[in-house]
Amino acid sequence: MARILCIEDDETTAREIVSELTAAGFDVEWVADGREGLVKAVSEPYAAITLDRMLPNVDGLAIVSVVRQAGIDTPILMVSALGDVDERVKGLRAGGDDYLTKPFASEELSARLEVLLRRQRRAEARETALTAGDLEMDLLTRDVRRGGRELKLLPTEFRLLELLLRNSGQVLTRSMIFEAIWGYRFDPGTNLIDVHMGRLRRKLDPPGVPPLIHTVRGSGYALYPAR
Amino acid sequence: MPSIPRVDLSLRRLWRTTAFRLTALYAAVFIAGVMALLGLVYADAAGLLTAQMDQIIIGQARALSRGPAATLPARIDQAESADMRQVNYYGLFSEDGIWITGNVRVLPAYLRIDGPPGVLRGPHFQPGARGLAKRLPWGEILVVGFDAKVLSGLRNIILQSLLVSGGLILVVGLSLGAAMSLGPLRRIQGVQDASQRIIDGDLTARLPVSSRGDEIDRLAGIANTMMAEVVRLLGEVQSVGNNVAHDLRTPLTRLRALLYRAEQSIGEVDPRRPMLEQALGETDSLLARFRALQRIAEIDRRERRAGFAEVELEPLLRDLAELYQPVAEDAGQALTLRIGPAPPIKADRELLFEALSNLIANALKFTPEGGQITLTLSDTAQGPRLEVADSGPGIAADEREAVLQRFYRSRRAPGTPGSGLGLSIVAAVARLHEFGLTLGDAEPGLRIAMDCWPIAPKY
Numbered sequence: 001m002a003r004i005l006c007i008e009d010d011e012t013t014a015r016e017i018v019s020e021l022t023a024a025g026f027d028v029e030w031v032a033d034g035r036e037g038l039v040k041a042v043s044e045p046y047a048a049i050t051l052d053r054m055l056p057n058v059d060g061l062a063i064v065s066v067v068r069q070a071g072i073d074t075p076i077l078m079v080s081a082l083g084d085v086d087e088r089v090k091g092l093r094a095g096g097d098d099y100l101t102k103p104f105a106s107e108e109l110s111a112r113l114e115v116l117l118r119r120q121r122r123a124e125a126r127e128t129a130l131t132a133g134d135l136e137m138d139l140l141t142r143d144v145r146r147g148g149r150e151l152k153l154l155p156t157e158f159r160l161l162e163l164l165l166r167n168s169g170q171v172l173t174r175s176m177i178f179e180a181i182w183g184y185r186f187d188p189g190t191n192l193i194d195v196h197m198g199r200l201r202r203k204l205d206p207p208g209v210p211p212l213i214h215t216v217r218g219s220g221y222a223l224y225p226a227r
Numbered sequence: 228m229p230s231i232p233r234v235d236l237s238l239r240r241l242w243r244t245t246a247f248r249l250t251a252l253y254a255a256v257f258i259a260g261v262m263a264l265l266g267l268v269y270a271d272a273a274g275l276l277t278a279q280m281d282q283i284i285i286g287q288a289r290a291l292s293r294g295p296a297a298t299l300p301a302r303i304d305q306a307e308s309a310d311m312r313q314v315n316y317y318g319l320f321s322e323d324g325i326w327i328t329g330n331v332r333v334l335p336a337y338l339r340i341d342g343p344p345g346v347l348r349g350p351h352f353q354p355g356a357r358g359l360a361k362r363l364p365w366g367e368i369l370v371v372g373f374d375a376k377v378l379s380g381l382r383n384i385i386l387q388s389l390l391v392s393g394g395l396i397l398v399v400g401l402s403l404g405a406a407m408s409l410g411p412l413r414r415i416q417g418v419q420d421a422s423q424r425i426i427d428g429d430l431t432a433r434l435p436v437s438s439r440g441d442e443i444d445r446l447a448g449i450a451n452t453m454m455a456e457v458v459r460l461l462g463e464v465q466s467v468g469n470n471v472a473h474d475l476r477t478p479l480t481r482l483r484a485l486l487y488r489a490e491q492s493i494g495e496v497d498p499r500r501p502m503l504e505q506a507l508g509e510t511d512s513l514l515a516r517f518r519a520l521q522r523i524a525e526i527d528r529r530e531r532r533a534g535f536a537e538v539e540l541e542p543l544l545r546d547l548a549e550l551y552q553p554v555a556e557d558a559g560q561a562l563t564l565r566i567g568p569a570p571p572i573k574a575d576r577e578l579l580f581e582a583l584s585n586l587i588a589n590a591l592k593f594t595p596e597g598g599q600i601t602l603t604l605s606d607t608a609q610g611p612r613l614e615v616a617d618s619g620p621g622i623a624a625d626e627r628e629a630v631l632q633r634f635y636r637s638r639r640a641p642g643t644p645g646s647g648l649g650l651s652i653v654a655a656v657a658r659l660h661e662f663g664l665t666l667g668d669a670e671p672g673l674r675i676a677m678d679c680w681p682i683a684p685k686y
Contacts (some may be wrong), residue, residue, distance in 0.1 A: 103479035
């Protein structure tokens, strides 16, 4: 079971993070104090760290910098009540891997953390093809086949499917998808992502075929290889 | 933002200043005083000279009348020829006024005979000449006159000095007045410039205070103290706002998490599920609204033009159309792009994208099925113009300004979901860029234009 270090001074938030991550199958260790968190982060092996930006004693930014200077590349997800672009950029520049602004939905946190872990596990080897069950995607020829049937995808649909395939079995929230495909970080409102996802699903999962893309209620979408 | 009209230094404006009016008044009073003084001098001197002349006339008349009647014409001729300066007048007339001799040819009828000396009038006499008529014991009339020519000389001198000194007083006084009022006017211009900077958002600007410590300085000092207080209060309000926002974030996160966990922990068919899902939905829309507010504050806080880069508008619009085309199609609406050539602009691409995306989302939301949404890029003389037009119900002319305000929900669509903050975000982005934002009638429908050139912002 992957061990996660949660450095968070607000007890209620910490409890939510711990219970959410525990439910997602992680072994979570919580520290409330920045200095203690820093000591743990540099001395013990963790799969990932969630780090509050503002902490007593040692500031979150300082912790990231010190951990990175110590040559430790454990994925760090920063959680902050400071939502400015500047703050985000600072956090990422200091060595954070992702930045989540409060208020956030707990599913968003676990989804992002899992993506970070997955990115960490995946060797940087360049894949030329992605598969999930009877779905095959050739990244070079841009051919997509499901059960041998060729699918005609528009560029956006292709990128959407690629994102889902690269993170198959993984919940992706709407804002993660919007960020990854369109590169913007604002709240697009409406049902923008749902509409795009709906188009992809109509092509990918025609009626009568076990669906690959699943809606995770309240959270987002996930692609599970057909069983 | 309001702008203060600049003080012009024209004469009309100058005349309105207290200093100038006072100086002009002083000059006028001074000129009147000088006139009175010179007039008095003239009157006194003229009186004295007249008395002297009268004595000379009376003496001459007496001397002439004493001699024998027969030699009088000869004596008169002699006196005339001895008068080298030609200041004397003589005339001898018969009893019934016929000229006998002398350089006065016509008997001045206006002189009372045997009366006191009077002024001699007529073309032959210098102004100020005086004379008298006297009946001699044998009946003839003797006229003696005198003109020292000093009186007219004196009058000329007085008039000249009045003109010169009056002119001098006028010129010196008025230029002094102008100089005295230009100084304060210039300082008021400085005050206006500083005020305009403050209105434009530079809260660090202060009114200029000189070392003189006069009334303007004291007023400026008071205004500066007030300004410092306003800045302090603004800072307090802002920090209260930030703290409120900051303090709300954590509890909102907790609330969302608790509701989510509650929803996860009950069965699929639990009768409480719909209620919990509704609560979760409400919390999510609360969070969305909260984030939108934070977003507006964040955009407003941004350094103007920091992070601006050259943005090509055509690819931006194509990206937007590609993003929203499926949404439009699903809603049975047509999204059309109309792109004309336009130069790139200096802007924050992400914010521009966000603003336009809000406009398109709004258009899609408010336009009924079968509607038409048009995205237009055109080039005008001032710069490129971006337009989003829909065929929906539009916004009444009297509401168009108000919808740019935070939380304003148009009458046109009661019950439509949304934070009511979409247009406020657009307005914040326009404000940051100093772009114009105008709402108009697309006949039917709403047309929102973003004019991508700097204008004085008004919302």
